[in-house]
Amino acid sequence: MAPSLWPALQSRLTDIAADVLGASPDRVEVEFEVIPHGFGFRGGELSTTSLVRGQIPPGCAQEVRVALMRTICDMWCAVTGCSVDELIVSARDRPAPDS
Amino acid sequence: MPYYRCVAPKDAIPLEQRQRVAQAFTDVHCGMTGAPRNFVHVTFAANDQGEFAEPYYIDGGNRAGRPAELKERLLGELRRAFRDITGVPDDQLGGRITEGPASWSMEGGHVLPEPGEEGPEWRGHRVPQHGVVAAAEQSNR
Numbered sequence: 652m653a654p655s656l657w658p659a660l661q662s663r664l665t666d667i668a669a670d671v672l673g674a675s676p677d678r679v680e681v682e683f684e685v686i687p688h689g690f691g692f693r694g695g696e697l698s699t700t701s702l703v704r705g706q707i708p709p710g711c712a713q714e715v716r717v718a719l720m721r722t723i724c725d726m727w728c729a730v731t732g733c734s735v736d737e738l739i740v741s742a743r744d745r746p747a748p749d750s
Numbered sequence: 751m752p753y754y755r756c757v758a759p760k761d762a763i764p765l766e767q768r769q770r771v772a773q774a775f776t777d778v779h780c781g782m783t784g785a786p787r788n789f790v791h792v793t794f795a796a797n798d799q800g801e802f803a804e805p806y807y808i809d810g811g812n813r814a815g816r817p818a819e820l821k822e823r824l825l826g827e828l829r830r831a832f833r834d835i836t837g838v839p840d841d842q843l844g845g846r847i848t849e850g851p852a853s854w855s856m857e858g859g860h861v862l863p864e865p866g867e868e869g870p871e872w873r874g875h876r877v878p879q880h881g882v883v884a885a886a887e888q889s890n891r
Contacts, residue, residue, distance in 0.1 A: 689765045690794045692772035694787040702753070702791070713853060720856040739791075741751075741855040 652731055657683050663726045671719045672707060702739045703727060709744040716742050751855055751862060752779055753791045757807040760796040767835050768794050774831035782824050786868055804844035808832060814849035815865045821847050
C-alpha cells in the first residue's frame, strides 16, 4: 500500500471512531507499520493482507463493536482498493492501566 | 487470528527461513487446533526497539476458548519449530500467546467464529498472496 494513502486513512479512521464510538477526535491515535514484502505470510504463503488493530474503551456493546469494524472494513477497501478478503479488523478492549 | 509475530535482530532470518517458519507455524497451529490454514498469519519484525528481553521472540495472539494445556503445548511446538529452522538457541528465544474473544475481530467482512465453530465458508476462504502486508494501529484513549 502506498504511504500516500496514510493521511486519508488516518483522517477516515478518526472520523469513524468519532461517529461510531463518540470519541473525541483529538483522543484518537493512528499509527502505521509497513511489513515489507517477504515478511508477512498467511496460510504459510506470502500475503497482501492488511491488519487494522484498534483498542476501544472496555464495555462496548457488541453491536457497536461490529458496526465499528464493518465501517472500517468498508472505508479501508474504498480508500485502498483492496478486497475485503485482504483485510482483518479487530477492536479490542483497551487493557486497564495496571494490567 | 491467529497472529504470530516473530521478532528477531535485523536481517537475522533470511527469506528462505522466514518462509519455512511461516509454513511450520501454520502446520503446527492447524494440526493442533483444527483451524483453517488461511486463518494463520505470521509476520517478522526487527527487535530494534528492545521490545523484549530475549533477542528472538514469538508473540502470538489467538482466539480465546482453548484449554490452557493446549496453549502450552502449542507454544512449545512453535518454539521447537522456530529453533529447528533458524538454529537459535533456546535461551535466546522467548514467547507468549495472548488471547482475545473471537467476536472482537473481523476477517473478510465477517466476525470470526469461536474456535471449533468454523463452517465450510471459512475453510474455503480465499487467501490473497504475494504482496505487502500493512498494519495500522488505532487507539482511542
